[in-house]
Amino acid sequence: MAQAFPFSAIVAQNEMKQALILASVDPGIGGVLVFGDRGTGKSTAIRALASLLPTMKAVSGCRYHCDPDAATSDLCEACQLGRRKGSLESVSMAVPVVDLPLGATEDRVIGALDLEKALTTGEKAFEPGLLARAHRGFLYVDEVNLLEDHLVDALLDVAASGENVVEREGLSERHPARFVLVGSGNPEEGELRPQLLDRFGLSVDVTTPKDIPTRVAIIRQRDEFERDKEGYAKRWRRKDGQIRRKIVAAREALERVEYDDSVLERAAELCLKLGTDGLRGELTLLRAARALCAYTGGEVVSMSHLRNIAPSVLRHRLRRDPLDETSADARVDRAINEVFESA
Numbered sequence: 001m002a003q004a005f006p007f008s009a010i011v012a013q014n015e016m017k018q019a020l021i022l023a024s025v026d027p028g029i030g031g032v033l034v035f036g037d038r039g040t041g042k043s044t045a046i047r048a049l050a051s052l053l054p055t056m057k058a059v060s061g062c063r064y065h066c067d068p069d070a071a072t073s074d075l076c077e078a079c080q081l082g083r084r085k086g087s088l089e090s091v092s093m094a095v096p097v098v099d100l101p102l103g104a105t106e107d108r109v110i111g112a113l114d115l116e117k118a119l120t121t122g123e124k125a126f127e128p129g130l131l132a133r134a135h136r137g138f139l140y141v142d143e144v145n146l147l148e149d150h151l152v153d154a155l156l157d158v159a160a161s162g163e164n165v166v167e168r169e170g171l172s173e174r175h176p177a178r179f180v181l182v183g184s185g186n187p188e189e190g191e192l193r194p195q196l197l198d199r200f201g202l203s204v205d206v207t208t209p210k211d212i213p214t215r216v217a218i219i220r221q222r223d224e225f226e227r228d229k230e231g232y233a234k235r236w237r238r239k240d241g242q243i244r245r246k247i248v249a250a251r252e253a254l255e256r257v258e259y260d261d262s263v264l265e266r267a268a269e270l271c272l273k274l275g276t277d278g279l280r281g282e283l284t285l286l287r288a289a290r291a292l293c294a295y296t297g298g299e300v301v302s303m304s305h306l307r308n309i310a311p312s313v314l315r316h317r318l319r320r321d322p323l324d325e326t327s328a329d330a331r332v333d334r335a336i337n338e339v340f341e342s343a
Contacts, residue, residue, distance in 0.1 A: 022291045024049070274314055
């Protein structure tokens, strides 16, 4: 496996790094969308996440790496049968981070008939796809705004149910498929379908650094990495380890983090002022603020946590206003200032 650039060595782009960390702390936040200029470290940060994440327990031999401690209803059919017969043997494995290429066929994404087995033994067997490999991990789509409509439809179905159902070629297969969807892209190349955009919990805009010291630091770090990838990664291993330990601690502390009604009221007020549809904005604000609180070692969600995470949660949920030509970021910042100054 190619050596990934260390996550902790990425210069600037703090909002993007924070969004990826929070999605690791609480996958229920709903995924991360990273839009911005080419060459701003989007793919680098997402692929660096794979080597940063702590290991997870999985059922030994399971094609979908089910959680041995999960409820029976959340297991695949084989693991449900195994639990009924006795205890499930577990192994430790890396959290999957799976790439979904733009040219992928629907069969490769959702799974299909195992042709080799069918031809050699005459047996109809299911060959799991990328959604199965990404279960309990991350599914990364580069240039997500260019994804074909039939693949977007498949992702939406699975994202809504947490289960992949395949009915084709005489096969009937269903398996759990819960993952954090991470997408990146350049907005100049096209927009996302609103249904898919709404599925992302956090959205981050990254831009090319404008100051010379930051640009010099990025060039220096990248050049050092290219000249000695293993040695460079070794020098940053301790800092990556610190982030990993904070993620593990935050996951354990997440259920103990408390909040009061004033946080909910402020979240609702903010969403009302921005005119977001539905209640997903408030729910995501709460989950993200709670994850941020846990990651920073807090015990009670504060207004500062809410204010910190609000741009990432809300910038992609705004209705278009033909009478307001200001950017989404400017509208969110204006609403945040008005809501929190009146508090």
